[in-house]
Amino acid sequence: MNYEFDFAAIFTGEYPALMLRGLLTTLALTGLAWVLAMGLGSVMAVIRLTGSRTANAIIWTFVAFHRNVPMLVHIMLWYFGIGAILPISVGDWLNRNGSEFILAMIAIGLVMSAYVTEDLRSAVRAIPGGQMEASRALGLSYLQSMRKIILPQAFRIAIPPLLNQTLLLFKNTSLAMAIGVVELTAAGREIENYTFRTFEAFAVVTVTYLCISFLIMWAGSVLARRYQFIGRR
């Protein structure tokens, strides 16, 4: 292999801007899908804990479906499948506002919400039942005790697994390139296509991913230490 490295080739002209736009798209996708996953995941976890049998069955199916089908297939199902059967007005609105990005965000968010639900549920189950009984005895309603007593503790227990899911979510946003979202990976491939600087383009993308992943891992360890239960230290 006699290959001459030339990083200057990919740092000229429009390429840095393309890379930066890709990075921003990746971050936006990560952020929005994260909010969706956490929001929906918490709601489903609370519903599952209230114990209505029908609701439980529905959420069990939702979780099983999203955990057992590859994320790429979910993205395709949303983009090609559900995108095609939506009412025309909704479809038009999506097309005007970047349907790839929105549908990929929904697909990724829904898949991750299934994982978040399971993490939260096992965290809530790790909290002694006396906590709920005590707060109900103090006159808080079920939802109040959930919101003020149970969930804040559960989130603490769930911090390590949730940060792991965040890392996975961040990595998995790269799948959105399969339906044409120009995020970081796709930007790298585009630059590689224009410049034939394969190694350099991929190296920059790889290092960028690593930096952000390490940041998430580091934040995870800091948060885990910061919010540890005092009794368990």
Added chain:
Amino acid sequence: MWDIVQNNWELLLIGQYPHGPIGGLVATLGLAAVSLLLAIPFSIVLALGRMSPYKIFYLPASGLVFVVRGLPLLMFIFWAYFFVPLIIGRPVAGATTMIVALVCYESAYLAEIIRAGVQSLPPGQQEAGRALGLSYMQTMRRIILPQAMFNMLPSMLSQFISTVKETSLAYVISVQELTYAANQVNSVLLTKPFEVFGLLALTYFVLNLSLTGLVRLTERRVEKKRLGRQMPTPAATEVQA
């Protein structure tokens, strides 16, 4: 929906075989199985490095695991796609590329599973092995790893499920597996994307749900065997005496 299956089941199941490379569901399962089996030796080396007290083994192994954990699988696929042909000097099939990428990726995750398995064994096993005069490597190979690998069977199977899901990414480099076949069907039919992709999702769902059932079954068997192997309970010894 049923007529899609009826007209395309061969393509979805085995691809264009015997007129072309094997594809479809069989290729998906084959890719996952081959990658995971090939990843096992690498992951054992990585796991031993991760547990080593010597920094020259520990640091590179840990670094590798963290780097793999921090990168999307898609990046591994692209790296393999462009550099495997460069390194071996001739073009390779897409399936080979995918296997190389998956082996790199899975090795790191499997290594963590094996490490957990080894560390969950009582330390007395290692000490007893060494006390009997076996070297570190002999103890690992004959005493520790066989037990750890058996206990880790359920986790390995779970990892197989993840790998099955990850093979869908081979679609990006046009390897003919299940997701690729479904896309082929979709581009022929054109008018039924929801049905085709719904069917694809359903196939993965049924496959992986049955595999999850298998994981539960193995979990129970492993648990039973582990409990059975323990010292006889005090009550049992009393009866014998």
